[in-house]
Amino acid sequence: MIELRDVTLAYGDHVVLDRVSFKAEFHERVAILGSSGEGKTTILRLILGLLRPDSGKILIDGQDITEHSESQLRDFRMNFSIVFQEGALFDSMNVRENVAFCMREYTNYSEDEIEKRVRSLLNRLGIEDAIYLMPEELSGGMQRRVAIARSLAGCEPKMMLYDEPTSGLDPLTADNICKLIKELSKGDPPGRAGFIIVTHKVTDASKVAERFMYLRNGNIIFDGDINALKNTSDTELRSFISELYAA
Numbered sequence: 562m563i564e565l566r567d568v569t570l571a572y573g574d575h576v577v578l579d580r581v582s583f584k585a586e587f588h589e590r591v592a593i594l595g596s597s598g599e600g601k602t603t604i605l606r607l608i609l610g611l612l613r614p615d616s617g618k619i620l621i622d623g624q625d626i627t628e629h630s631e632s633q634l635r636d637f638r639m640n641f642s643i644v645f646q647e648g649a650l651f652d653s654m655n656v657r658e659n660v661a662f663c664m665r666e667y668t669n670y671s672e673d674e675i676e677k678r679v680r681s682l683l684n685r686l687g688i689e690d691a692i693y694l695m696p697e698e699l700s701g702g703m704q705r706r707v708a709i710a711r712s713l714a715g716c717e718p719k720m721m722l723y724d725e726p727t728s729g730l731d732p733l734t735a736d737n738i739c740k741l742i743k744e745l746s747k748g749d750p751p752g753r754a755g756f757i758i759v760t761h762k763v764t765d766a767s768k769v770a771e772r773f774m775y776l777r778n779g780n781i782i783f784d785g786d787i788n789a790l791k792n793t794s795d796t797e798l799r800s801f802i803s804e805l806y807a808a
């Protein structure tokens with residue numbers, strides 16, 4: 562389980578998160594919604610221990626990681642796989658090397674095992690034919706798939722973290738990525754691994770998540786399921802999610 566307890570973080574005098582608290586089980590399917598600059602990526606970076614809060618606690622399975630050393634944090638990060646905003650592939654490496662990268666960094670797999678695992682992951686994500694292509698030769702949707710394959714390669718995560726996984730994609734490709742995110746949360750072997758997706762694409766979030774939080778002015782001002790979300794009386798949130806009413 563993840564718990565943020567009264568987490569505050571500022572860059573200089575710009576307070577991004579102001580005593581944010583929430584709990585989420587690893588198997589939950591959570592969407593954190595919010596406009597650009599509200600602190601969505603910041604929350605993911607805090608969960609991974611890539612940033613430390615100014616005050617408050619971040620508990621992973623009951624242990625406060627804000628007190629941990631860098632080497633302890635590495636172990637905690639293995640609970641999660643993150644797909645960074647924009648995919649962030651290594652431009653100078655082909656698909657195979659991009660996906661193999663974390664296995665080389667973090668595991669003792671032999672070259673044969675790496676080859677097998679890369680192929681199996683690419684196959685699962687439907688992009689095996691792209692194995693020797695360079696990132697610049699891939700469409701946006703394929704790049705996102707490679708980024709997901711890469712994030713899954715180094716560990717068996719208890720929870721996936723997706724930062725704007727469908728931004729910049731056309732609606733059909735975005736829909737395919739949503740299906741993939743749902744499919745992956747069933748686990749392989751089966752057994753559910755949840756996720757936190759941070760996004761401002763409300764329709765995409767509604768396709769994959771069961772629980773929605775809305776971040777505004779440094780606080781989570783909404784936390785609930787899709788029905789509660791659609792029925793919110795908060796005028797600004799209603800306008801933020803207006804595309805859900807049209808659907």
Ligand SMILES: Nc1ncnc2c1ncn2[C@@H]1O[C@H](COP(=O)(O)OP(=O)(O)OP(=O)(O)O)[C@@H](O)[C@H]1O
Nearest residue numbers: 572577595596597598599600601602603604646761
């Ligand atoms: N390293 C940094 N130094 C100073 N300010 C930063 C830094 N990183 C983020 N910020 C600021 O913190 C705020 C939150 O940033 P964050 O990236 O978490 O937003 P976001 O909700 O993910 O936005 P987007 O939807 O555009 O990705 C922004 O106002 C941003 O300018």
Ligand SMILES: [Mg+2]
Nearest residue numbers: 601602646724
């Ligand atoms: Mg962001």
